[in-house]
Amino acid sequence: MATFVLVPGAWLGAWAWEDTARALREHGHTVLPLTLTGVAERAEEGGPETDLDTHIADIIDFAEKNDLRQVTLVAHSYAAAPVSGAAGRLGEPLERVVYVDSAPFTAGMRMLDLMPPEAADQLNQQVTAHGDGWRLPMPPFEVLGLSSSLDGLDQGQRDMLSARATPQPFGTYTQRLAGPVGPVPSVDCVLVACHDFQGLLRSGVPTLAFLNHAPWRRFDLSTGHWPMLSAPAKLADVLHTAVS
Template structure:
């Protein structure tokens, strides 16, 4: 059986993984959803100094504090950035990395680099309007421009909105530094939802490597938040990935 550390994307906390974690435990796995600094129940711990390094330390600290071994580290969306950083630091504690509708970050890259300049400028203005270091979750009509909302009915959207907390903006602006690549023996898995299957089908050159060994790809036909729209199906894929 595997040990999963489940890292949520922007604006989310461990709560977002509850249904998937429960389904993994029912299959006999250890599932540890993680809330990063400044978010959800840890919102009060965040501040202007909270950045990408803070979240990398959250992940490595969880693994080391609990003396976890043979870890499967799962990143959803934004979490690809801190998970990539943590994967390069965990050494032989790490068995596998799984990117859910996301991909590894390159050293020197930050979240804002993934966005058109006008979109990045809009986020900066939103953060400035909220005190400079916090980024509120955008409205669904804005999120839907870049991320598939498929599978999120009105009830699930209400759950997502109610649980969301402003993201420490330093986690979007700080580039990834330090080791950004796990060891060669670490298993690499991609779970591609609608957003990523579309990008891969379009033949985006910078993502072509994800269709080649050592990467293993699993497709999940749902939107960008599968832990809410298809939690049991996501758990089944994670179980298959470690079997």
Template sequence: MATFVLVPGAWLGAWAWEDTARALRERGHTALPLTLTGLAEHADQGEPETDLNTHIADITGFIERNDLRDVTLVAHSYAAAPVTGAAGRLSDRLKRLVYVDSAPFAAGMRMLDLMPPQAADQLRQQVDASGDGWRLPMPPLEVLGLSSSLDGLDESQRNLLRSRATPQPFGTYTQRLDGPSEPGPGVDRVLVACHDFTGLLAAGVPMLAYLNQPPWRRFDLPTGHWALLSAPAELADILDKAVS
């Protein structure tokens, strides 16, 4: 049986993994959801200095304090950034990396690099206007719904996402990934691609082409970006298959 450390994306906490974690435990696995600094029940620990390195330290510290070995480390969305950083520091403790609707970050990359300059400027304005200069509120669901990211979420799940999301420390978006970012050569690598991501892969985006080649193994999950909420049992099935 596998040991999963489950890291949620922006604005989320360990709560978002609850149903997937429960399904994994029912299959005999150890499933450990993690809340990062400044989010959910750890919101009061956030401060203007909270950044990407803070979240990398959260992940590495959690795994090392609990002396976890042969870990399957799972990143959803934004968590790809700190998980990539943590993977470069934890290779001897990792058995597998899983990126859910996300991909590893290259050294020197930051979250703001994933969007056009105008969109990044809009986020900065939101942080200044509504986040005390250091917190990024979650966009309204009406904005998120302009893509297929909300596919699969019923009204109760949308309300849960809306009510439990907490502002993201913006330093996690502005700081570039530094330090080691490559896991050891023996670490298994898995991609779980949802609707938007499968579209990018099908379009042949050059910077993502490597994800369709060994050592990567790809599983497609026909739901929106928030698979933790829209398809938790199906996501657990894929994670179970990935470690079998």
């Protein structure tokens, strides 16, 4: 059985993984959802200084304090950035990295690089106007849906996401990832591609072509960008298969 550390995307905490974690435990796995600094129940721990390095340290400290071994580190969306940083530094305890509707970051990348300049400018304006200069509120669904598939989210799930999401420390979007960066060659590499990523891979984006080849193992999931909410049991089944 595997030891899963589940890292949520922007605006979310460990709560987002509750149903997937329950299903994975029913398969017999050890499952440890993680909330990053400045978000959800740790919102009060964040500040203008909270950045990507903070979240990388959160993951590494969590693994070390819990003396984890043979870890399967799961990154959803934004979490690809800190997980890529942690994967380059955890060493022997890390057995596998799973990117859920996301892809590994390379040294020098930052979240703002993944969007057009005008979209990045809009985020900066939101942070200035509504986030005290350092917090990024979760955009409304009509905005989120422009770049991320909302497929599978019913009204109750959307209401829960709106109610429980907390602003993201914007330093995690603006800071560039510094090395060492993983996953290293000894780590098993897995991609779970939902509708968003399936479309990107079909379109032949050159920077993502490597995900279609060894050592990467790809699993497709027919749902939108938040599978831990829209299809938690199916996501758990995919994760269970990936480690079996």
